[in-house]
Amino acid sequence: MATQKADKAAIGEGALGAARPRLAPTQQRSRERFEKILAAAADLMAEKGGEAFRMSDIVQRTGVPFGSLYQYFPDKTAVIGTLAERYNAVGRECVARDLADVAAPDDLYPALCRIVDSYYQMFLDEPVMRHIWQATQADRALQALDEEDGAFLSGLLCEAVRRVAPQTPDATLETFSQLIMTLAAAAVRHAITLDAEAAGRFLGLFKAMLPRTPP
Amino acid sequence: MATQKADKAAIGEGALGAARPRLAPTQQRSRERFEKILAAAADLMAEKGGEAFRMSDIVQRTGVPFGSLYQYFPDKTAVIGTLAERYNAVGRECVARDLADVAAPDDLYPALCRIVDSYYQMFLDEPVMRHIWQATQADRALQALDEEDGAFLSGLLCEAVRRVAPQTPDATLETFSQLIMTLAAAAVRHAITLDAEAAGRFLGLFKAMLPRTPP
DNA sequence: TATGTAATACGAGAAGTTCTCGTATTTGCG
DNA sequence: CGCAAATACGAGAACTTCTCGTATTACATA
16 A cells, blocks of 8 residues: 555655656666765764755765756755655565564564564664654654555554454554554664563563553 | 753743853833744744744744844744743643652552643643644754653653662663653654553553563 | 767756844833 | 933845756767
């Protein structure tokens, strides 16, 4: 549903294809420049934080002049959006892989740990992602992309849970997937690893505090 | 530690007192204008989302010209920062109140539910807050303010847990408070209420999935 | 190789922000 | 009333993002 978005964005349409379209860079040199721009943008986002970089910074670093830059990308958000979509695709793949093998109820918990860890690892590997997430949260156009992405991931999660516990009520699923995605985000933001020990401690605390019976 | 910040910010120093200071509006008219500016900014943030408003919008709406505007606030982030600090103060009070009565282990869980609900309610009452949070996440200067606030809240939480479970290890406390703050944020972002039933379902699911023994 | 056409390169400057600064006005007070 | 300090003001300085007309390069075809 939201799956075949990656290829489109690789052409440089960024957040919303609605914006005035740009030609895909077909020639060798163009493609190299295209990537050079993205690389510079990623560096700048990491250095200055979020979208607090200037298009002129890119011009200066890459040597690609304004005119050319704007031939590849319709505007600044498209640069960020292209990066975001690229990284999000990686994230989607991770989650899909982590959930693929879930067949029995007991598979679910390790899978969730893996998701959180995958995200965390992804952010360790690509520190830019943090800033991209930041930027995409602030910009409305980019946010749309993010929500779509979130819906996709949440869909995967629900599907996996349903596979092993078909009777789970909708509300539970919804809350559950939101919380898991939130945990993944928290893992990234606060450098929490949800390894077995930490999770055990956390849940243990809850258990100790809450002598409730599950419904 | 970060407690006596509210009064300072009310003078209009906004995010970082470091910026060139402005005089506090002492006269009647000044104070009115000061508030008028903040009100307009709040409306604009809600309307246009985050920091996507123009200073000229404020000028137009309030009738306060640029010169005067910048007499009260050193820059745009100070306007947002003042609003943020004002709302954060409300949040801190809520949390402090919700945790004040925690004396026995059994008090903790309802208190946490209340925290999440308080935050949620706060956002229902003041829809601007969502956009302020957005803005503060994107802007580095404002982020600092946010982190300080987060540290303060996390401190309150740790204190409360320690009060009823003094032997809790540091790592657990840390993870725990981060997760609770994250849950509160999630409650706001995704309209989750952590009422007893939902929490029970969530924890029940976890319990069902995780036949682990607490440490 | 020569030639025509389409793709690409380019950067001065248009358009739109935030914020400043010198001047005019108001307020408080002896 | 007259003086000093606080406040009001808005044109424009400084800095953005992005455009557009022109120059240059790449490629197909003969």
